[in-house]
Amino acid sequence: MISPRLSLENIVAVAIEMADEEGLASVTLRGIAERLAVHVTSLYNYVPTKDAVLDEMILALLAEAKLPTARMGWQDWVRQFAAGMRDLGRRHPGAFEAFHHGPAKGERAAEPFESGFAAFRSAGFDAASTYSAVKATVVAVLGHVLEDTVPARNRAAARTNVGELPIERFPQVHAINRVAGKTDTFGYLVEALIAGFAAQKRTKAVPTKRRAGVA
Numbered sequence: 001m002i003s004p005r006l007s008l009e010n011i012v013a014v015a016i017e018m019a020d021e022e023g024l025a026s027v028t029l030r031g032i033a034e035r036l037a038v039h040v041t042s043l044y045n046y047v048p049t050k051d052a053v054l055d056e057m058i059l060a061l062l063a064e065a066k067l068p069t070a071r072m073g074w075q076d077w078v079r080q081f082a083a084g085m086r087d088l089g090r091r092h093p094g095a096f097e098a099f100h101h102g103p104a105k106g107e108r109a110a111e112p113f114e115s116g117f118a119a120f121r122s123a124g125f126d127a128a129s130t131y132s133a134v135k136a137t138v139v140a141v142l143g144h145v146l147e148d149t150v151p152a153r154n155r156a157a158a159r160t161n162v163g164e165l166p167i168e169r170f171p172q173v174h175a176i177n178r179v180a181g182k183t184d185t186f187g188y189l190v191e192a193l194i195a196g197f198a199a200q201k202r203t204k205a206v207p208t209k210r211r212a213g214v215a
Contacts, residue, residue: 006036007046008047011032011053012056019094019095023097024095027053029049054101055101057098059108061095064092067084068081068116069111069115071119073119074119074125074197077116077119077120082189085145086148094149096145096146117131129197129204133197141190
C-alpha cells in the first residue's frame with residue numbers, strides 16, 4: 001500500500017526543502033524516503049532515479065517563479081524573466097542549483113520560451129537573433145543568480161580578503177571594492193543585455209554598403 005503522504009508533489013517538495021537546508025548534494029532517494037517515513041522502493045512509483053527527482057524539481061521551481069508566458073514586448077520579457085529567476089534564487093538558494101543539472105523538459109518548461117521567442121520575433125528580430133537573445137538572457141541570468149546564491153549554499157566559501165592585498169599593487173581593486181557592495185550588478189546586467197540586443201538589431205537593420213567596384 002502506498003502511503004497517503006506519498007505523491008510526486010510531496011516528494012519534490014521534500015527534495016527542494018532538503019536542497020535549501022543542506023545543499024543539492026544532500027538530495028537522495030534514500031534521504032527523501034527517510035523524511036517521508038517510507039521505504040525507498042515506494043518512491044519508484046513516482047521517481048525511478050535521482051535524475052528524475054532533479055527534473056521534477058526544476059519544473060516545480062519554474063512554476064513557482066511565475067516566469068512570463070503572456071504576449072509582451074521583448075524588453076519586458078527580459079526584465080520579467082530576470083526578476084522571476086532572481087526572486088526564485090532568493091527563496092530557494094540550495095534548490096536553485098538544480099538548474100545546473102540540465103535543461104528543463106516538457107510543455108510547462110517551454111511556455112516562457114515560447115513567450116520570449118514571440119516577443120523578439122514580433123519586434124522584428126530574425127530567428128537566429130531571437131534564439132541568441134533568449135539564450136543569452138537565460139545563461140546570463142542563471143549565472144548571476146547562481147553566483148549570488150553561493151554564500152547560502154556554501155557558508156565556508158571564502159572570497160579574497162581585499163584588505164590583505166597591498167594597495168600599491170592593487171589600487172583599482174581597493175577603489176572598486178569600496179562600492180562593490182552598494183552596486184546593483186544584477187540590474188546593470190539586465191539593462192546591458194537589453195541595450196545590447198537593441199544595438200544588434202539596429203546594426204542588422206542598416207544595409208551593408210557595397211564596396212566600390214564590387215557588383
